[in-house]
Amino acid sequence: MTLYRAMLAHQRKASFVMKFTSLFLLLMNIKQALLAQEKTYPLAIQEHLLFVSTLDGSLYGVNSVNGEQRWSIKGNPVLNNPTDVRSRTFLPDPTDGSLYMYSTTHNGLKKMPFTIPQLVSLSPCRGNEEGILYTGYKKDSWFTLDTEHGIKHDFDVFGDKVDVCPQSTQHSLFIGKTEYTIAMHSSLDKSTRWNATFTEYSSTHTKTIDEYDFRHFSSSSTGSLLTYAADARTLRWQIDFKSPVVALYSLEVDGLHKLPFLILSNESLDYVRRGLTSISDLESSGFVEHLSPTLYVGESKHGLYALPSMVDANRTAIAPRHLPEIAGPAVQDELPNVIQVNQKENVLPDSRKPRDVSLKINPKDILLFGNHHRPENTQVPLISDYKKDSDTKVAVEPGDLNETDISDVLESHTPSRLLLSAEGALILSFTLVAVTVGCVVVYIVTKRSSEHSVKVLIEKELSDKGKKSFGTSITGSPNFSDHSWHELDMEVPEGHSRVGKIIFNTKDVLGHGCEGTFVYRGKYDGRDVAVKRILPECFSLAEREVQLLRESDQHPNVIRYFCTETDRQFRYIALELCxxxxxxxxxxxxxxxxxxxxxxxxxxxxxxxxxxxxxxxxxxxxxxxxxxxxxxxxxxxxxxxxxxxxxxxxxxxxxxxxxxxxxxxxxxxxxxxxxxxxxxxxxxxxxxxxxxxxxxxxxxxxxxxxxxxxxxxxxxxxxxxxxxxxxxxxxxxxxxxxxxxxxxxxxxxxxxxxxxxxFWSEEKQLRFFSDVSDRIEKEPEGSYVVRGLEDRSDSVLKGDWKDHISIELYNDLKRFRSYRGSSLRDLLRAMRNKKHHYRELPEEVTKSLGQIPDEFVRYFTSRFPKLLLHSYLTMACVRKEPLFSKYYS
Missing domain, CATH: 1.10.510.10 (Transferase(Phosphotransferase) domain 1)
Structure with a gap:
């Protein structure tokens, strides 16, 4: 029996090596076929070439300057999903694969916390409700495109053969494409509840609005596309592609760059087309500022879809959040499949009578086509069946993952999508094969020794540390690659969790914020800290927050940042505990x-x-x-x-x-x-x-x-x-x-x-009063500084300032010189003199004035509350003088 098992293992290894050998020979044949062509050319970049991808799967080559359509290619639709409406159905976004759930029993539309690509990356997985099982797969492919004539050749390197060997010319471009397929099955009745296919092209960069010289506006329900130049005065061009635009690309040296464009409702797009003459008018009119974010729900012949779009609420109807009753089941059977809302007074009693809203009616379920209020997020717990570094299943909520984190967790399962010339694609292919073969050899040779080494280390740590926790990740599985053995020695108290160097207690909540953010009490490197837990959809904000904290937290009045850690679900930031x-x-x-x-x-x-x-x-x-x-x-x-x-x-x-x-x-x-x-x-x-x-x-x-x-x-x-x-x-x-x-x-x-x-202290106030008095001591009565100080001083002095001081100070002032009760300059002079001669004053006077500087200053400012502000505003005219520059910014 042992010999039989050994023979089977040997056969499996031999089969594995044969497969890689066949693949290597296939790639060698492809290389020889390509080298047999007369000549290879560098990719020629055609300026002003705009690639337009539409919902029906077409790809258009358009001159971005004048709108001339050079070529078009028909392909499979970007979305392919059911068109029937049930009590719960899903509406994909064809621009990025986001999912929206429509439920007649859960208050309409909700945004799902995952996209189709994310679901595929997580599958196989299952939902915690209704016994729903998710299965999915993705298919990566390449095709060559002659950018001059719009000729496409498929290039399937993993098939049995290459039907058409792509010819490398100066206009040939390798474009990567990924097709995601996801299906939801019921474990109760073995039926398929919903399925969809989403396709997207590879791009090497996504341009921001500041990096691009044009402004594109498209319709959420038709194929209309308007193009303005950012610095031009007129509309450049407009085209109707007969199907909604889902992506725009420009051809650059390193491949396709994804371009920004704004999706509008038909009414809002008409307003742009007819009422405006330039992009500068558009911005100055405030039109963009008054747009409201909505979700357009529509139907193509390949399925239902949902597009985030901006609308002018004054020109476009927005569907109500709750539909009124329409008719009983018996009547519904007789209704047509699609009914215009403005033909039924009892459907939507809105005086505006929207033109672009319609109903999709089944005997029991209703879906309102048109612009809806932007739906709220919802959480759908899933359990992933991936097994990585452990046989323990991991509880995962897709709402806590974004594309970046999924690619980190499933890096070995997610090949990079690149856009290359023909020669670059070959180099990449051979490199991948070489690396893969090398990894397989290293894996076979070192597997046994690695397992033995890890086992020895674990046994040693267990024997030395007893029951201390070492490297237990959130799933309870050892994680030896993330942290050093010194860190893994850290003891985790009962009821606490640890991610990296951060230990925290999820039951000790210090606070919470928007977007599902929680703050826990925890420890970092033995120091008490606040641990901020952030959801995946906020990871980009978290990265920016950490970057700015690192830049600014040296100031004593900015909260101190310590470190960031990440697990499979969340990101954690350790901050100063307050x-x-x-x-x-x-x-x-x-x-x-x-x-x-x-x-x-x-x-x-x-x-x-x-x-x-x-x-x-x-x-x-x-x-x-x-x-x-x-x-x-x-x-x-x-x-x-x-x-x-x-x-x-x-x-x-x-x-x-x-x-x-x-x-x-x-x-x-x-x-x-x-x-x-x-x-x-x-x-x-x-x-x-x-x-x-x-x-x-x-x-x-x-x-x-x-x-x-x-x-x-x-x-x-x-x-x-x-x-x-x-x-x-x-x-x-x-x-x-x-x-x-x-x-x-x-x-x-x-x-x-x-x-x-x-914000001045009493000491600084007293210095200021003394400096003001010194500055105006020798000034003539008619100088602009003295005039400014004395103007409107009646309310400051309350008539005669000597009537508002204590009798002890009043009698002492009469002993040396006379002071005018109507002069603010004299009041400041009296304050300065008593400050300078404070130690020579009689005891009853010092007792009345109080201690210098706090009580002394408050003696005067409490009697003359406007004195400080009036003096400050008046002396601003000499703020640049060295004596006063320290008091002004």
């Missing part, structure tokens, strides 16, 4: 002895540091200003946190575009983020910081009122600061009003905010 936020401080959930004014100054200092690095926070609010743990001296600091929405300004730029959309928290967003301004600056943070200061000083109130009307009041510049209208808040009122200016250009910079006298 007591709470300013919200907790105001609502008395956190006890903090640090004065509120000091915390506000520290928060403004952190923002000023970000601005000095060209970073705009864009989400300043009390929840994002945290309070640190006490240091050795018991001091607590304010820390700027949550960099998820931050924007890094381009080098040399002082503003940024709003193309990425409105960011921030409603009620804290500056008005220019919501109006027609095309670019904004760091002043958006200044506005939010002004709201933040009022929130803290007023004890939790908002300058723009309650939550329901708050953002509307911001747009209308309607704010009230009545909660801090007392005299002692004069400087605070001025600063907040300055920061809340509706015109962003009238707001101060963060450096000017920090230089404002509201």
């Amino acid at each position: 007591l709470g936020s300013l919200t907790d401080f105001i609502e008395k959930r956190v006890v903090c002895q640090t004065p509120a004014l000091q915390l506000l100054e520290q928060a403004m200092s952190g923002l000023a540091h970000l601005h000095s690095l060209g970073i705009v926070h864009r989400d300043v609010k009390p929840h994002n200003v945290l309070l640190s743990l006490p240091d050795n001296s018991g001091q607590i600091k304010a820390l700027i946190s949550d960099f998820g929405l931050c924007k890094k300004l381009a080098a040399g730029k002082h503003s940024f575009s709003k193309a990425s959309g409105v960011t921030g928290t409603e009620g804290w967003i500056a008005p220019e983020m919501l109006n027609s301004e095309l670019r904004t600056t760091t002043s958006v943070d200044v506005f939010s910081a002004g709201c933040l200061i009022y929130y803290v000083v007023s004890g939790g109130k908002h300058a723009f009122g309650d939550k329901l009307r708050r953002q509307a009041n911001i747009l209308n510049a309607e704010y009230k600061l009545e909660s801090i209208s007392s005299p002692e808040h004069i400087c605070c009122l001025h600063l907040i009003s300055w920061m809340l200016a509706h015109d962003s250009h009238e707001r101060p910079s963060m450096a000017e905010v920090l230089a404002h006298p509201y």
Whole structure:
């Protein structure tokens, strides 16, 4: 029996080697056939060639300058899926394979947390509800395209033979294509619930709008495509491809580059076509700013589809979220398959009578075609049947994975898709074969020795450490490749989880944010930290947040970053552990002895540091200003946190575009983020910081009122600061009003905010008063500085300032010289003189004035609350003088 098993193993190895040998010989034959051609040519790049891919599978070559169609190629449809409507059906997005679920029992449309390519990468997998099993596969293929004449040749290197040997010419281009097929089966009745095929072409780069010289607008339901030049005055060209456009590509030296384009409804596209003459008019008209994101649900002869599209709600109807009752089952059987909504008054009682909305009706189920509100995300738990490094099945939620993470986890299962010339494709093929054969040989030779070595190491660690945890991943399987043995020695307390160097307790939740973000208490390298867990759809934001934290966290008022770790589902960021936020401080959930004014100054200092690095926070609010743990001296600091929405300004730029959309928290967003301004600056943070200061000083109130009307009041510049209208808040009122200016250009910079006298200590105030007095001591009465200081000083001095001081100080002032009670210069002179001769004053006078500097300054500013602000604003005329430059930004 042992001999029989050995013979079988030998036969399997021999068969394996034979397969690789056959493949190698096949590639050698292909190489010889290609070399037999008369000549090889480098790829000739045709300028202005635009590749247009449509839903029906056609590929068009178009001159991007004049719209001339050079050639077209028919192919298989991009999407192929059922057209019947059931109680639950799925609508794929033909641009990227995203999935939307339509359910008549679950409130209509929901966005699935995975795409068709992601499902295929995870399959075989199963859902936790209704016994649904997912199976899928993908097929990679190459074809050559003569870009001059539009001639296509299939190139199947893994088939039994090559039907047509592609000829290498200067116009030949190798294009990769991937076809994803997914099916959902019921384990209860063995039926196929839903299946689909999605096809996409390979591209080496995706251009941003700033990298491209044209602006393309397409229709969500027809094949119309409009093209503008970014710097031109007129519409360049328009073509109707008879099928919706799903992708645009340009031909570059390194292959196809995917191009940006905006999908609009028919009505909105007509408005662009008929009402505008240039792209600059489009931007200046504010049309793009008033577009609403929707999901267009439509039907082609190959299946249902869903396209994210932008609409002008004033010109395009948006389907209601809930359909009214239409008819009973008996009546439904007699209805036609598709009915125009505007022909049925009882279907959609909307006075606008939308033209592009229709119904797909089955005896029991209804699907409304047209523009729907952008659906919310939903979570569908799956269990993947992949077995990697372990026989233990891994619980995976596809909503916690994006394409990048799937490619990391399944790297050995996901071959790269490249776009190459004919010669480059051959080189790649031979390289892959050589590497594969080499890996197989190394694997066979080292497998036994590797297993033995690992086994010895495990036994040694178990014997030395007893029950200590070593390298247990989230699935419970040893993971020896991710971390060093020193790290694997770390003991994980009961009830905790570890990912890399981070240990955390999922039951100890410190807080949570939007998009499913949670913050846990944890440890990093023996230090107490806050562990921020982020979902896959936010990974790009997390990477940007980490990058900006690394760049800025050297400042004492910016939260400190430690490390990032990733498992198969989430990304974890270890940050400085804090007591709470300013919200907790105001609502008395956190006890903090640090004065509120000091915390506000520290928060403004952190923002000023970000601005000095060209970073705009864009989400300043009390929840994002945290309070640190006490240091050795018991001091607590304010820390700027949550960099998820931050924007890094381009080098040399002082503003940024709003193309990425409105960011921030409603009620804290500056008005220019919501109006027609095309670019904004760091002043958006200044506005939010002004709201933040009022929130803290007023004890939790908002300058723009309650939550329901708050953002509307911001747009209308309607704010009230009545909660801090007392005299002692004069400087605070001025600063907040300055920061809340509706015109962003009238707001101060963060450096000017920090230089404002509201944040001055009593010592600095006293120095300022003394310097002002010294500066104007010898000035004539008619000088512009003295005139500015004395103008409108009646309200500052309250008539005669000598009537408002103590009798002890009044009697002492009369002993040496006379002071005019109506002169502000004389009041400043009296303050300076008493400060300089403080030790020579009688005891009753020093007792009345209090200690220098705090009590001394408050003696005067409490009696004359407007004195500091009036002097500060007046002396701004000499702010560039060396004596005063230190008081102004």
